[in-house]
Amino acid sequence: MTKTATKPRSAAQLANDERLRGGRKGPAIHVPKGGISTKDTEGGQKENISISTSGGAEATSAGIDVIDAHRMKDMAAQEAFMNEAVTVFIEADDDPNAPVFVHCGHQGVDQYVQRGVEQTIKRRFLYSLLAAKRKQFACSFGKDGSGQEYNRLEGRSRPTHNLQIVRDDNPRGREWFNAVMREQ
DSSP: OOOOOOOOOOHHHHHHHHHHTTOSSSSOOOOOOSSEEGGGSOSOOEEEEEOOSSSOOOOOOOOOOOOOGGGHHHHHHHHHHHTSEEEEEEOOOSSTTSOSEEEEEETTEEEEEETTSOEEEEHHHHHHHHHOEEEEEEEEEEEOTTSOEEEEEEEEEEESSOEEEEEOOSTTHHHHHHHHHHHO
16 A cells, blocks of 8 residues: 655645634734624533433434425425525634634535635525534433432533624524524
């Protein structure tokens, strides 16, 4: 097996990477003020998962969602809403190895958004960015007061990306954003 040599990054490329990640070299990255931000939400949602100590784990998936004819008008309006353009800004990540371009996708269509640059994308891709969560769990195992064994995961989730919605021309946009953040 032969190893292919990768071309080393130039000094200009390395400096640009550092600038995009918020380093001290180069001009500061513009951070827009105002708008809606993922930082506006409170610390994520609590999530508790109980795991059976006797028996196997089980997961089921939902079937295909068939839309009735009388609901089709509402679904078409929702689809139009999700295809509206919004301008977003994804802040630089604290991790120096974080990608400069963040992947988001919807129904098999890929979209990449660059950190530190205001970009206009469709709301459906914004939904994908908002739905991305970091989950942290703490496991506790033991016996309760009645002697029954338990195995419990207690966790919190928070958005993967700190982002701001710089421009959303739809008056229902803020309501939608708040609903998405609550359901996650």
